[in-house]
Amino acid sequence: DQQVKQNSPSLSVQEGRISILNCDYTNSMFDYFLWYKKYPAEGPTFLISISSIKDKNEDGRFTVFLNKSAKHLSLHIVPSQPGDSAVYFCAARKNSGNTPLVFGKGTRLSVIA
């Protein structure tokens, strides 16, 4: 049973436009959410996170939105740059009890110049 779902395996966006990556979760106990970015031949790197007490967190060009009632979060990248081309993973966990992160399958973003 997949608790964190990224239903779009890939996404193509033109340089300078907005990229929107979506993530849905089924476990209502999750209260902390993260996005990781992964380039080929490298491990994932942490991008941005959000706690369930917030509905938005912003860091430069990256903004994560959380809709708890819909169990949905999204990552917005504005403006998109060719260097943003990577696989993006959504992850979630319960913020207690030493529980591990649960990852989605990832979305491959291609930013076209």
Place this chain on the structure above:
Amino acid sequence: KAGVTQTPRYLIKTRGQQVTLSCSPISGHRSVSWYQQTPGQGLQFLFEYFSETQRNKGNFPGRFSGRQFSNSRSEMNVSTLELGDSALYLCASSRDWGNEQFFGPGTRLTVL
């Protein structure tokens, strides 16, 4: 500050063999987690070690095992390899649970 290192980076084995992968965490990090990444499956959690104790375990068969040493370095072992074990194995370290995880580059295991 050196990042998380994993050795070897690439490995080719045949079915039935066993393999040991190594992970050296960032200095000062006591938590080490292991993940398996296969095409179309994302990152699947294997196990997490903290201060030489397994603190969490994912839903993998007993052929997958691990350990952590007193210097926080960790190893994972897969016995009786199957074709489906071909994957990228990622190690991540953090100071403790709840802190940001830093990933190594992974070990690409191919089982023939």
